[in-house]
Amino acid sequence: DIQMTQSPSTLSASVGDRVTISCRASQSISTWLAWYQQKPGKAPKLLIYKASSLESGVPSRFSGSGSGTEFTLTISSLQPDDFATYYCQQYDSYWTFGQGTKVEIK
Amino acid sequence: QLQLQESGPGLVKPSETLSLTCTVSNGSVSTISSYWGWIRQPPGKGLEWIATIYYTGRTYYSQSLKSRVSISVDTSKNQVSLKLSSVSAADTAVYYCARTYSSSWFDPWGQGILVTVSA
Numbered sequence: 001d002i003q004m005t006q007s008p009s010t011l012s013a014s015v016g017d018r019v020t021i022s023c024r025a026s027q028s029i030s031t032w033l034a035w036y037q038q039k040p041g042k043a044p045k046l047l048i049y050k051a052s053s054l055e056s057g058v059p060s061r062f063s064g065s066g067s068g069t070e071f072t073l074t075i076s077s078l079q080p081d082d083f084a085t086y087y088c089q090q091y092d093s094y095w096t097f098g099q100g101t102k103v104e105i106k
Numbered sequence: 107q108l109q110l111q112e113s114g115p116g117l118v119k120p121s122e123t124l125s126l127t128c129t130v131s132n133g134s135v136s137t138i139s140s141y142w143g144w145i146r147q148p149p150g151k152g153l154e155w156i157a158t159i160y161y162t163g164r165t166y167y168s169q170s171l172k173s174r175v176s177i178s179v180d181t182s183k184n185q186v187s188l189k190l191s192s193v194s195a196a197d198t199a200v201y202y203c204a205r206t207y208s209s210s211w212f213d214p215w216g217q218g219i220l221v222t223v224s225a
Contacts, residue, residue, distance in 0.1 A: 001169055034211035043202055043215035044153065055213070087153055091210045094166055095143065097153040 002026055002090050006098035012106040019075040021101045023088035028068045032092040035064055035073045038100075039084045047086075048073065078103070108133040110203050110216035118197075118223050124190040128203030128216060135184050136161040141206045142186040144177065146199040147218075154199075158206060159186060166209075193223045 003026040013019050023033065031051035036044035046055045048064035051071060061076040075082055083105055088098040114126035128142065135142060143158040157177040158166040167175055176189040186203060200220050204212035 032210070036212075038153075043204075043218055044212070045215075046211055046213040049211045089153075089211065091206070094168075095155040095158065095206070095212075097145075097155065100152045 002029065002093050002096050004088055004090055004096050004098040006086075006088055006101050008101060009099065010102045010104060012104050013078050014106045015078055015080060017078045017106075019078050019082075019103060021073045021086055021088075021103075023066075023071040023073070023098050025069045025071075025090055025092075029090045029092035031067050032090055033064075033066070033071050034089045034091065035062075036087045036089065037082075037084045038087065044087060075103075108205065108214055110205065110214060112201060112203050112216045112219040114201075114219060114221070116220060116222060118193055118221060119225055120194055120223055121192055124188075124193050124197065124221055124223075126188045126201055126203075126219065126221070128186040128188075130184045130186070130205075134181075135179055135186060136181050139208045141209050142179065143204050143206050143212060144186075144188045145202045145204060145212065145215075146197075147202070148196075148199040156190075156201075157188065158209065160209075195223050197221070198223045 005024045007022045033051045035048040038044040052064045063074045085100045085102045109131045111129045118124045144156040159177045174191045178187045200218040202218045204215040
């Protein structure tokens with residue numbers, strides 16, 4: 001099974017900050033990676049697919065990069081609506097989620 | 107716009123079988139390249155993929171749950187079902203169904219259903 005490891009587990013930031021979340025795969029997954037945002041009591045929302053493709057309707061302050069085993073989700077200027085938990089997910093071989101990164105108010 | 111809705115009992119007794127249904131609307135479970143998956147999330151924890159099915163009946167299971175899980179599709183009812191046997195408190199979670207296009211990312215998702223395992 002492919003394991004996905006996110007870091008950090010929790011991130012404290014302020015509005016306007018540039019935020020970076022990392023996701024590492026236990027083996028190469030090319031660019032078969034998605035990122036989701038989840039708010040309390042809600043289903044996850046797709047942000048990024050194929051490592052760097054922005055889902056329609058998602059603000060351009062979100063971006064994804066990486067390939068192989070190392071991936072990054074960047075929020076260029078954190079907005080109040082962005083405080084949430086973020087998950088990466090590989091789909092190279094079956095499906096696996098990272099453990100999540102909670103972005104909280106500093 | 108494709109919509110998914112989970113349904114089933116919110117309370118299941120230990121050792122019994124959890125049975126959930128996902129009803130697809132504004133679309134068809136038989137759409138070419140549309141796969142249908144179940145994902146769960148224990149309270150306060152992360153997401154765990156459980157199983158995925160294609161309308162032809164091809165199935166994919168999480169290795170950790172494979173011995174207890176069964177996923178099926180009913181094209182006549184436009185539904186996808188999940189059965190999880192021999193449940194314990196560790197199976198208490200919000201269960202989501204979601205579509206994956208060409209077995210890739212999950213989108214859209216249902217709203218989720220909380221299933222509690224308790225006597």
